[in-house]
Amino acid sequence: MFKRLAVTLLITTGLLAGGARAAELHSDLPLKYLEQPAAQTANPALVIFLHGYGSNEKDLFGLKDLLPAEATYLSVRAPLELAPGHYQWFKQKGTAAPYDGVSSDLANASKVLTDFVVKAAGKYNTPASRVYLVGFSQGAMMTYEVALRRPDTVGGIAALSGRLLPVVEQQMQGVPAYKQLAVFIGHGNADQRVGFSGASHAQAELRKVGVTAQFHAYPGLGHSISEAEVGDLQAWLQAAIQAR
Numbered sequence: 001m002f003k004r005l006a007v008t009l010l011i012t013t014g015l016l017a018g019g020a021r022a023a024e025l026h027s028d029l030p031l032k033y034l035e036q037p038a039a040q041t042a043n044p045a046l047v048i049f050l051h052g053y054g055s056n057e058k059d060l061f062g063l064k065d066l067l068p069a070e071a072t073y074l075s076v077r078a079p080l081e082l083a084p085g086h087y088q089w090f091k092q093k094g095t096a097a098p099y100d101g102v103s104s105d106l107a108n109a110s111k112v113l114t115d116f117v118v119k120a121a122g123k124y125n126t127p128a129s130r131v132y133l134v135g136f137s138q139g140a141m142m143t144y145e146v147a148l149r150r151p152d153t154v155g156g157i158a159a160l161s162g163r164l165l166p167v168v169e170q171q172m173q174g175v176p177a178y179k180q181l182a183v184f185i186g187h188g189n190a191d192q193r194v195g196f197s198g199a200s201h202a203q204a205e206l207r208k209v210g211v212t213a214q215f216h217a218y219p220g221l222g223h224s225i226s227e228a229e230v231g232d233l234q235a236w237l238q239a240a241i242q243a244r
Contacts, residue, residue, distance in 0.1 A: 023061065025077075029123065030116045032077040034061050039069040045155075045241045046126040048117065049075040050139030052161075054086045060136060066230050068238045071132075072124050078138070079112055080105065089113075089138045100166055101141070110145045117146060117153050129155040129180070129244050132237060136160045136225065137194055144202070147181055148172045156182030156240050158233055161191055161223055163198025164205055174209040182240040183213035186229045188221025 023034040034057050038044030047067065049060035057077040064073040078087040090105035121131050131154045135143040140162020147157045148168055183206060187199035196217070203215050216232050 025057070029119050030112050031079060033057060034075040036061075036064050036073045038072040041070045043130070044124070044126070045071040045130040045132060045244075046121060046124050047071045047073050047132045047134060047237070048120065049073065050089070050113075050133060050135035050142050051075070051078065051087070052137030052139050053088050054082055056085055056087055060134065060139075063134070063230065063233075067234050068241055070241060071237075072126075074120060076113070076116065079109060089142050103167065106145065106165065106167060109142060110149060113142055114146050114150050114153060121153070128153050130241070132156045132158065132182075132240065134158040134160070134233070135162060137162055137223065141165050144168055147183075148178075151175065151177035151181055154181070155244055156184070158184040158186070158236065159199075159202065160186045160225055160229065160233075161188065161194055162202075163194055164202045169205055172205075172209055179210045181211055182236075182243075183211055184216070184233060184236045185213045186216045186218065186225075186232065188218045188224065188226070190220050191223045193223035
């Protein structure tokens, strides 16, 4: 199942990136990651990919070739191993909807990922306002986890096929730093793994605390990423980077 989910994502985006397989796996930060430095710019942004359940750091890395060149791209491996080559950010709490995570796993993943983001920004000399998280499925849920708990660490997030987890929703409060967050939400309306309603609900809850998200629904798309979504993500990220 893990392999099928990862391959579906890569085929849908048309990537199956050979470059990702050849990239060096780095281990000098709290989580292992792949890296592509920015094309020569004076002040590159930092974009961090967070893969979904059962996948690994290679899964989203090919997106870098379709996104703005004026950024350094990192793709992170989640901390919990399911099987060789397959990882997760947290264990799912039961199987009933809505999708939720084991509290202790979420707390540990949030801590190590936030630590990674802060230290990566330091390593690449990037101000927090120019750090962006791009996550798919569980990775999307982790973008909300970091941005809404520590909005001082990122400039924006892109949540693809994800949802706000209950514990995050219950604890988030309207703070001034939220208004500075750039947020992209993308979701297929035929997603049977993480329901589309989770995306629209996240948009509504974010609005309550002062965050205006750019929202994109993709008719007929299941739990995956389409070329149209990549195009919308590219335009959003380009505009966000240029604005800061």
